[in-house]
Amino acid sequence: MTxxxxxxxxxxxxEELATGTTSLKNLRIGRWLGVVALTLTLGVLSLPTNVxxxxxxxxxxxxxxxxxAQAIEALDPATxxxxxxxxxxxxxxxxxLDLERMGRFALASNWKKAKPDQxxxxxxxxxxxxxxxxxxxxxxxxxxxxxxxxxEKLTKRDALVSTEIHQASxxxxxxxxxxxxxxxxxxxxxxxxxxxxxxxxxxxEQFMSIASRDGVDGVIQMLRLKLTKYGAQS
Amino acid sequence: xxxxxxxxxxxxxRVIERIADRLTGxxxxxxxxxxxxxxxxxxxxEDGWAAFKKGDYGTALNIWTPLADAGDAKAMFNLGTLYDxxxxxxxxxxxxxxxxxxxxxxxxxxAAHNLAxxxxxxDGTKQDYDAAVKRLTSAADGGSVRSQYSLGKMxxxxxxxxxxxxxxxxxxxxxxxxxxxxxxYNMGKRYRDGDGVxxxxxxxxxxxxxxxxxxxxxxxxxxxxxxxxxxxxxxxKVEALKWLYLAAGAGHKxxxxxxEALAQSLSDTERQKARTMADSFEAAxxxxx
Numbered sequence: 001m002t003x004x005x006x007x008x009x010x011x012x013x014x015e016e017l018a019t020g021t022t023s024l025k026n027l028r029i030g031r032w033l034g035v036v037a038l039t040l041t042l043g044v045l046s047l048p049t050n051v052x053x054x055x056x057x058x059x060x061x062x063x064x065x066x067x068x069a070q071a072i073e074a075l076d077p078a079t080x081x082x083x084x085x086x087x088x089x090x091x092x093x094x095x096x097l098d099l100e101r102m103g104r105f106a107l108a109s110n111w112k113k114a115k116p117d118q119x120x121x122x123x124x125x126x127x128x129x130x131x132x133x134x135x136x137x138x139x140x141x142x143x144x145x146x147x148x149x150x151x152e153k154l155t156k157r158d159a160l161v162s163t164e165i166h167q168a169s170x171x172x173x174x175x176x177x178x179x180x181x182x183x184x185x186x187x188x189x190x191x192x193x194x195x196x197x198x199x200x201x202x203x204x205e206q207f208m209s210i211a212s213r214d215g216v217d218g219v220i221q222m223l224r225l226k227l228t229k230y231g232a233q234s
Numbered sequence: 235x236x237x238x239x240x241x242x243x244x245x246x247x248r249v250i251e252r253i254a255d256r257l258t259g260x261x262x263x264x265x266x267x268x269x270x271x272x273x274x275x276x277x278x279x280e281d282g283w284a285a286f287k288k289g290d291y292g293t294a295l296n297i298w299t300p301l302a303d304a305g306d307a308k309a310m311f312n313l314g315t316l317y318d319x320x321x322x323x324x325x326x327x328x329x330x331x332x333x334x335x336x337x338x339x340x341x342x343x344x345a346a347h348n349l350a351x352x353x354x355x356x357d358g359t360k361q362d363y364d365a366a367v368k369r370l371t372s373a374a375d376g377g378s379v380r381s382q383y384s385l386g387k388m389x390x391x392x393x394x395x396x397x398x399x400x401x402x403x404x405x406x407x408x409x410x411x412x413x414x415x416x417x418x419y420n421m422g423k424r425y426r427d428g429d430g431v432x433x434x435x436x437x438x439x440x441x442x443x444x445x446x447x448x449x450x451x452x453x454x455x456x457x458x459x460x461x462x463x464x465x466x467x468x469x470x471k472v473e474a475l476k477w478l479y480l481a482a483g484a485g486h487k488x489x490x491x492x493x494e495a496l497a498q499s500l501s502d503t504e505r506q507k508a509r510t511m512a513d514s515f516e517a518a519x520x521x522x523x
Contacts, residue, residue: 228380230344
């Protein structure tokens, strides 16, 4: 399992992604459940538009709670096949994940080096990869409930909402959601932390390793290949 | 953490098995292991699949685990996907890779493919292009279409093998012939450019068309522009506009620009016809793999 590490300046995306007072020097440390120190930056998940000053934890809590209700409805086994249920979860995720910020964060400093057509191809593949991964991870369950167990301020801008996914069988799974509120009032999810493992940070570590060897094209090829992975077989 | 959980589960299972052996001579392990194992005792692979499709991943896991322990390669592979995707369990790439390795060694081409991908990206296992190529070759020879395509990419980029565009084209064309849209699109570009094959614009158009019919937007843009120019295929501007409308509708920006330019050279009737054809188009995706 990929450990949660500290994001260093070398692994961060370019300054041009940062806004306002945010810069490479602006680091904040967020804590989750008092167990893991999740060191994140303020600037790395920033794009220059429509960014709110802060995300009140109680509002992030309500956002995730409402989303969970929609997800449970989408997962109702009486309303379609596994593929259809996953399709609905995928749609829900595509509307509520900030895929562009997640993608830029995962590519880190290589985003700045990437040419426009590489950026476009990467973003398309990354979005497809994230949506297919998460919709499989979260979709299809029966008898699942998602309980919001708490919300706290993570960084100056973001809140972290802790949840437990309870299943019909098996132990509950701890999932935390990094949420940001935008000026237009929209909320977006910027990261999902399963059992203390930050998904975007794990992606970043993997992409950095590949990019250091094979450049941005290597990351693009790797994503293209990853999308050929087989699912469960009958 | 999940590995620790699983180790402790394994330990617990062993303890239960020992107690069961002492009490019953080993006849009632499933009963003592709890309700889940009760179901698993008589359950078949298909029972696990039925539970999986319902979304009851915990039951699927409990049915497939003893089957996998008994050597069922398909159960091993599916357990790997449950751990990989975190269905009913905490996601664990390492557990996924462990099961895929066992399944691949037991003959599963799907597992060999997924294991190779994990080796390429260093996901749950050591990054190792050479080992990935060996697994991909074995799966590709065994008929895995996705492995044929992926192996072609390894030859194209010289990962784990010497760079060889001829071998790249040979493997990717195998996957294309089996109906993999991404491979068909790739062969369209290869025949267009003479990359690893002799340049052949008619074949290029043929592969672009095959992928376009499956709903692949980039191929729709390519076949649209070729139909408009008569490159490797007879000119048909209305048909060209149909494909460009479809690609543009799927978010392909260049296709939208091409469609706008082409539409200006057509009459209202022709534009309307192209739009009607695009609206009634139904992709025919090939699910051979």
